[in-house]
Amino acid sequence: MLTRLSFALIWKTALLLAIGAGGGWSALHLGLPLPWMIGGLSVSAALVLMPWRLPVLDGYSFPMGLRTLFVTLIGVMIGTQVTPDLLSLAGKLPLTMGFLFVFVLVAHAGNFAIFQWLGGYDRATAFYAGTPGGLMESIMMGEASGADIRALTTQQFLRIIVVITVLPLGLSLWLGEAVGSASGAVLPGGDVPVSLPSLALIVITGGLGLGLGRLVKLPAAQLTGPLLLAGGATVTGLVDLHLPVWLIAAAQLVIGVSLGLRFKGVTGRMLRNSLGLAVVSVVYMLAVGAAMAWVLTQLTGIAFLHLLISFAPGGVAEMSIVALSLAANPALVSLHHVARILMTVVEMSLLGRWLRP
Known part of the structure; x- marks a missing residue:
């Protein structure tokens, strides 16, 4: 039986998602990339930033x-995009991973300078706010080092939000036309009607992948576990999963809200200051990532767009949606983002020792 508390949580969540869907619908008709995520994010952020408190948000x-x-x-969506073509890139991955490690070091060093010198943050806050990944780990380590947790948390979330907003819009302006889902592109099989048994198989695959990912302690287990399971099943031909467009839109909406x-x-006031710093930080990191992506394109022949999204410092789930929406290689992108987070956590664990009280 539903308790009064759980019922309140359900109807409030449903209401907020419905309001977010209105923002997503508007963004879709404006031709924005990732419309359901950007629209839902914009509307829900506006609700909580209003000068008056809305009763629906109480508690x-x-x-x-x-x-x-x-x-x-x-994760299942990305796994269905794993093809033998990805396996053919295995020989080029050591080079891209090497560049990714350099990216983590250069991005973190530049962000540390931005947040300390331009933002006026203390050394610990600037160090952990500037990590190009590992949001939860940076918050936990930053707290242990005496960082300003409110400022640190705000900067880390803004990093993700600014990346997923600026990157698709920037690509649309650069190319002079809408890209990905905004241009009407869909994943292979995404416009195929999905039966209830197929939908059930998708959910089961996701649940099993999540359980296995947590069992073996995979990084970002909720994404990588289902990805690996669905990818293995797809490559071996055991199953042929097609995820509908509406499910991708729903995922965008939930993540955005x-x-x-x-x-x-x-x-x-805090948002204005933090947002300005976040924009400077993200533009810097995207410029470094774009330079490395261009060099790697010359060396490996991998598409520049795929590498650029692979080096963009957003969250794993968020960047995976960006890759899906922009018709980039989502499996390649996700692999690099999981590796970026692992590299960042190791790097800040080693370098962060000099900040501990």
């Missing part, structure tokens, strides 16, 4: 279980 926290569910489905609600409790 509300977005259910992370729902977000995890859709992240597992994103949950991100926008992260601004709850942030003051307007």
Whole structure:
């Protein structure tokens, strides 16, 4: 039986998602890339940043279980895109991973300078706010080192939000036309009608992958577990999964609304200062990533767009959706983002020792 608390959580979440869907619908008709994610994010952020408090937000926290569910489905989506073509890139991966490690070091060093000198943050806050990944790990290590957790958390979430907003829009402006889902592109098989048994198989695959990922302690297990399981099943021909467009849109919406609600409790002044720093930081990291992607394109022949998205410092789930929407190689992109987070966690664990009290 539903308790009064759980019923309130359900109807509030449904209402916020419905409002976010209105923003997504508007973004779709404006021709924006990732419309459901950007639209849902914008509307939910506007709700929590209003000068007056909305009753629906009193004591509300977005259910992370729902977000995890859709992240597992994103993992399945990406796994269905694993093809023998990805395996043919195995010989080039050591080079791209080497460049990625250099990217982590250069991006973190530049961000440290931006947040300390331009933002005026203390050394610990600037160090952990500037990591190009590992959001939760940076918050935990930053707290142990005496960093300003509110500023650190705000900068880390803004890093992800600015990347997933600026990158698709920037690509649209650079190419002079809409890209990915905004141009009407869909994944192979995405426009094929999906039966209830197929949908059930998708959910089961996601659940099994999540369980296996957590069992063997994979990084970002909610995404990588389903990805590996669905990828293995797809490559071997055991199953032929096609995920509908509406499911990808729903995943965008849930991720976008949950991100926008992260601004709850942030003051307007703090947001303005943090947002300006985040834009400078993200533009710097994207410029470094673009330079490395261009060099790697010359050396490996991998498409520049795929490498650029692989080096963009957003969250794993968020960047995987960007890759899916922009018709990049989602499996290649996800692999590099998981590696980026692992490299960042190791790097800040080693270098962060000099900041500990």
